[in-house]
Amino acid sequence: MKVKICGITTEAAAEQAVxxxxxxxxxxxxxxxxxxDKxxxxxxxxxxxxxVKKVGVFVNEQASTINAIAAEVGLDYVQLHGDESPEFCKQINYPLIKAFQxxxxxxxLNLADYRCDYYLLDSPAGKYRGGNGETFNWDxxxxxxxxxxxxxLAGGLHAGNIQLAVTEVNPAGVDVSSGVETDGAKDHKKITAFINEAKKGDRHGNISATE
Structure with missing residues (x-):
């Protein structure tokens, strides 16, 4: 089970996730x-x-800006979380994760129009695209x-529901941001607990750890 910890803003949180x-x-x-910022x-x-792969999340940004930031930061993947078209996605020079609400x-039905490395399935947008802490109907x-x-799979995941989510949906990976935070900041204990719960199946040989 691949685990993505998103919304990292400090070296300490990144180190804990790694x-x-x-x-x-x-x-x-x-x-x-x-x-x-970059x-x-x-x-x-x-x-x-x-x-550990570095992912940059962008929303309705210019392709030239995305490619420039990805090159400067040293990103491995670009995640598009806006209204980007399939044609726009072809302008991105990096492996692609496309998010869908x-x-x-x-x-x-929109997934078939896109050629990407991963399809990130998220709950509907709130104030921001993603990171709103709400689940959606996994059925x-x-x-x-x-x-x-x-x-x-993304949207409202945390250590308490991740095993159910994995069982219900059987995704290749899971994405979490607010679910590993306390008072708006990354919580190191929650990061560890979430990753341990998400990867429980790997240790029992039930879930593939390959891409």
Whole structure:
């Protein structure tokens, strides 16, 4: 089970995520209370080992800006969390995670139009795109044809419900931000607890750890 800890803004939180077994570290470059500038992300990225992939989250940003930031920070993936079209996605020079807000089965029809490395399925947007701490109806995203091994589940996940989410949806990975925070800041104990719970199945051989 791949685990992405998103909204990282400090070196200490990144180090805790890495030590606890995170597979992806997410930096938010869009409007958010967790927003980070490229200088801050670059500083943190230097301490992240190569096996942990660095993801930049963007919302309706220009492709040239995305590619420039990705190059400067040293990102491994770009995550698009806005209204980007399939044609826009082709302009991104990095492995791609495309986020979709799921409110009904009809929302899943859009996935077929996109060619990306992962499809991140999230709850509907609140004030910001993502990171709102709300789950959605997981029944909607069971057994999606054509995306085996490419689904990342997000939205309202935390250590208390992650095992149920994994059992219900069987995604390739999970994404968390507010679910590992206390009073708006990354909580090191919650980061470790979440990753341990998410990867429980790996230790029992029930869930593939391959991409």
């Amino acid at each position: 030590q606890s077994g995170a597979d992806f570290i997410g930096f938010v470059f869009a409007d958010s209370k967790r927003r980070i 200088e801050g992300a670059k500083r943190i990225a230097k301490g992240i080992p190569n096996q 799921i409110t009904s089965k009809e929302d899943l 909607l995203v069971k057994n999606i044809p054509g995306v085996d091994g490419k689904v990342i």
